[in-house]
Amino acid sequence: MTTESPKCLVVGWLYGTKMNIYGDRGNVLAIAQRARWRDIDVEIREIGFGEPIPDDVDIFFWGGGQDQEQVAVSHDMQGEKAEQLRTAIENGAAMLAVCGGYQLLGHEYRPHNGEPLRGVGLFDAASTAGPERFIGNVVVNSRWGTLVGFENHSGLTWLGEGVEPLGKIQVGRGNNGQDGTEGAIYRNAIGCYLHGALLPKNPALTDWLIEMGLRHRYGSADLPDIDDDLERRAHETAMQRAFTTR
């Protein structure tokens, strides 16, 4: 008689509390809880300054930071460490990066004052500080259906030719306020400007990240459906509020 050993996932939280500007830890919580509700063990590891990228992370999360932290983080995420992160994604690890983390996954970020910050170059994209702050509820049409979130950024992101955006803006301003795109996708890595927190009220996206994480570890994934009643209501309310407020 054989019993299947429980599955597990390793979540790597880049710069943890240093890049957690506004509720973004809700994304880590959503991944962990939705995995645990399927009896998948989750280990959450913070990857801090000066620490290498472990090679057994299945899902990365990278949040936003204030200007000062953003500079420190960009200096840390260079050279070998950036290479390790790119390799992990090439090897199929999943990732969600929000706001500051998203910007630093492109080639560079040019702030209003000071030196441009060099990025990881995972996305063929570049960001510059813009003249205006985009603030408000957002609805995006994506391959996971509608995604709801809240944007709050002055950085403008431009995607290179052929780069797949996370989706098209239905309500809100998105990457740059002009081309109607929001976020970027490369392999199993997603970057975007959506706070909210994003994952708890967009469970289809969360489950996709978990699925990609499981495939990364086990080569296959089978996620049973779970009760999403409260998630669905939060999603619908956020959509209504987006239509009402913008």
Add this chain to the structure above:
Amino acid sequence: MDKEFRTAQGRDLRLVASLATAKVAGAVIRRLGRGGGTSAPGLVADRLDSAMLTKLAAGLEQGAVIVAGTNGKTTTTRMIADVFELVPWRVVHNRSGSNLVRGAIAAFVQRASLTGCPGGEIAVIEADEAALQELVRRVRPRIVLLNNLFRDQLDRYGELDTIGKTWRGVLKDLDAGTTVIVNGDDPALVVISDSITAKRICFGLDEQTHRLDVLPHAADAAVCRVCGADLAYHALYVSHLGDWYCPNCGRKRPDLTYTGSNIELQGVQSLALNISEGGGHTHHLTVGVPGLYNAYNALAAAAVAREVGIPWELIGQAFDAFRSAFGRIERVQYKGRDLTLALVKNPTGFNEVLRMLTAETGGLALPTMIAINDLDADGRDVSWLWDVDFELLARGKGDLYTTGLRGPDMANRLKYAGVALDRIHSLPNELPAGLDAFVEAVPEGHAAYMLPSYTAMLALHKTLADRGAVDAFWEQ
């Protein structure tokens, strides 16, 4: 050309005419029942005479105190005003919490005589984070009190760093005759008030019992602003407030002039604490509001009162009689239910309220309604709910009821905090309906909690006032 017209008695005619107009505007608005007329007269007055605030403030015998900080400024300002009233002084005070420039002007207009006298000996003005600069410039206070700087509504203010930078500029420009009273337990405030011309005085806690084991999620990364290393704490009290030091460069909490200790928390009713001044005699005070965060508010208010020269006896008397500001925490008897209402407006404030409600039993004992709106005054981004440690509520038997424009977000947050699904109940999002359903769910004769965000609190108050359960706030 902006000429000043003066009568033979030296009265400023523009000021006198503007005051009369603004006062009429305030009376009309109140008469029409459009709220308390708490800030519109200020707008009117500002249009008519943009120097009015400076002119009136200059006439105050005892000068002005300005209070700023993310949390507790309304309560602290009221405590200070209550102490001053016992002197007795007539106090110019934006009591209703209308804390932008126009709210301060309205407070002055209401007090001022038609001849342009300020109508009070001293002013205590609560300043919104974004209005501090302008209020300090116009009022020229003798004391600036900075309570704390927490994460609040980033969609409104931009980032915390921005506020810190602006405040730093405000403090740097103050002259040597001004006193800046700063919460020394807040490393961010200490850094921005370092090496200023004005006199700086610090207060803080030296508390043995009420400590946190770890930095709450809502606390901003506590980093040494000089060398960039992570700060450490000998003791941590609320959010990132505590007896901090930098293990790398040796910076540490400055010497405290006013130190609070031996805090006794008496449920959702009141608290007591000891305050020592300059390491000297210790004064035992009881305060008619609950929670550790109010110990900080009382300490801050006492520091201001002492710097103005008020004897400890009067401070003790005012604190003992002090009751909470409208909606912040209050008890209401409604349809035979004993409801305790506590305002929740940002992660740190919410954490402290949850800490208070769960302190006795280690979990939530009573049914609790959480009402979350996402209007401008609440913060349009509800992301902040994910920074609150709702995991505290996973223990205990109290059921949780959610309502408000973002009630469903709140219910979802509770689910991810590990609260059992059968304890989470979704009420209608609209407030009178949500309130009615909640009251229906609480058995008659029982007690319950209601935790509304700012505009949800206004809506609850209006409903309860319309139904005769509480007074309208501008009458307080």
